[in-house]
Amino acid sequence: MKDKIIFSIENDLCPVASALKVIEGKWKLPIIWVLCQNGTLRYNELKKSVVGITNMMLTSSLKELEESGLIKRVQFNEIPPRVEYSLTKAGEKLLPVLDELAKWGEELIK
Amino acid sequence: MKDKIIFSIENDLCPVASALKVIEGKWKLPIIWVLCQNGTLRYNELKKSVVGITNMMLTSSLKELEESGLIKRVQFNEIPPRVEYSLTKAGEKLLPVLDELAKWGEELIK
DNA sequence: CAGAATCCCACGGGATACTG
C-alpha cells in the first residue's frame, strides 16, 4: 500500500500547510481580495471595503501581510496623512487562488 | 470615482466571503486536501494524515463538511467498525482552489 | 486620516478519559 500524502504544519514539506500559515486569520484573505479587485487603496478605503473589520485587526493584518511580503505600504507625508496599500508581485501571485475561490463561491450562492 | 468591490460576511453578495464561510476553521482545508490527494480514507487514516488534529476536531470538522455537502461518509457495519470518507462531486470542485494554493505554497518553500 | 493603546471576553480548539 502506498504512502499517504499528509498535512503537517510542523515540517515544511506540505505546500498547502505552508500556504495556510501565511494567510491564516480571519481577515487576511479578505484584505488581499479587495486589494486584488480594487488595486491600490487607502487605509480608510480598506476599512470600508472589508466590512466589519476593526482598526486593530486591519492594522495588525496589514502589518503581517507586509512582513510576509504580500503587500506594499506607501506613506505620504502630507496633512492629513495618506497611506496607500497595494499588492506586491508576490501578493499578486495569490490571484489565481482567489479567482478559483471566487468561482467556487459563486457556485455556492446560486 | 467608481464603486469599490467590498468584502462582507453579512450579505451574500461576495463570492469570496461565501466561500470562506464554508471552509473556515483550522482543519477543514487540511482535511479536504488529504482527501483530495489520497482519495477515500478511513477515520484513523485521516487522523494520521492530518498531523496534529485531535479526535474532537476531526469529528466535528468532518460533520460540518458533511453538512455542507463537501464530503461523504460511508459506514460499514462490521466488527471492528469501518467508516470511510471521501469527497463528493461538490467537494471535488474545490480541487482547483487547492491546486493553486499548493502551487503558491511551493513557491514559498523554495 | 491613519493608526496605537488598553481592556476584555467568547469560543475555537486542546487534553484526557471513556465507550458502543
Added chain:
DNA sequence: CAGTATCCCGTGGGATTCTG
C-alpha cells in the same frame, strides 16, 4: 475502530478610547 463526553484554557479578535 471510530468516535463521545468533559473539562479547560489561550488567544484571536472585539469594543472603546486616545493621538501624531
